Amino acid sequence: MADKLIKRTPCIGVCSTTYGDDICRGCRRFRHEITSWIEYTESEKSIINRRLEKFKITVLEEKFLVRDSEKLKEALLEAKVRFNQDLQPICWVFDLFRSLDTENLNLEDFSLKITEDFIDTSLSQLKDDINKEFYELSLAHYQRYIQPSFFT
Numbered sequence: 001m002a003d004k005l006i007k008r009t010p011c012i013g014v015c016s017t018t019y020g021d022d023i024c025r026g027c028r029r030f031r032h033e034i035t036s037w038i039e040y041t042e043s044e045k046s047i048i049n050r051r052l053e054k055f056k057i058t059v060l061e062e063k064f065l066v067r068d069s070e071k072l073k074e075a076l077l078e079a080k081v082r083f084n085q086d087l088q089p090i091c092w093v094f095d096l097f098r099s100l101d102t103e104n105l106n107l108e109d110f111s112l113k114i115t116e117d118f119i120d121t122s123l124s125q126l127k128d129d130i131n132k133e134f135y136e137l138s139l140a141h142y143q144r145y146i147q148p149s150f151f152t
Contacts, residue, residue, distance in 0.1 A: 006049035006086045007042045012098060022147075028052055028138040030146055049087070055137040056091040059130050063118045064093050064107075071111035094134070097127045 014026030015034065022031050029037075033048055040048075066072055069089035076083055076092055083095035096110060102123035107113065118126060 004086060005042050005046040006053070006084070007045045008049070008084055008086065009037060009045075010049060010052055010084070012082075012095075023135065023138050023142055025135065028055065028134055030138075030142055032146075049084075051141070052138075053087050053091055055134055055141075056094050057088060058137065059133045060090045060093050063115055063126060063130070064090065065113045065115055066090055066093075066111065067113055068111040075110045094130065097123075097130060102127050 010027040010029060011034075012026045014024075016025040017023075017031045017034055023029070024031075024034060027034075029048060029052070033040075037045070066089045072089055072092060073085065076096060079096075079100065081092075081095055081099040083092045093112065096105075096112075105123055107123075114121070114126070121129075
């Protein structure tokens, strides 16, 4: 079965590349991916989205368990959280944390559970850790495969 193309932009409206960052602090795409997005083919867009999805899965899977993806989806829609339904449900946790205040967030309402290794970590700290780790994965990828100095 062919892999479903993910064409939707990962933009969350917080672009830091306009301030000189090579990697957007919002969506974690690279500057050239943002500026060329409308010129990319559906396949190219999907490749970028799959990379971002894999990074999110890497960061989130060890910290959270989705008990029921349909209930998570319903709760996100009810809370008016924008998320890409084409991505794996664990990725939606990133959008949940981006959209809602962690101080009053009840994960059970979203059919989510913190894994045993992170049960004593506050949601605020988990949110910070997720953002940091996701950025670090994007930065490492950029430095290894994209950064101009790599080719000199």
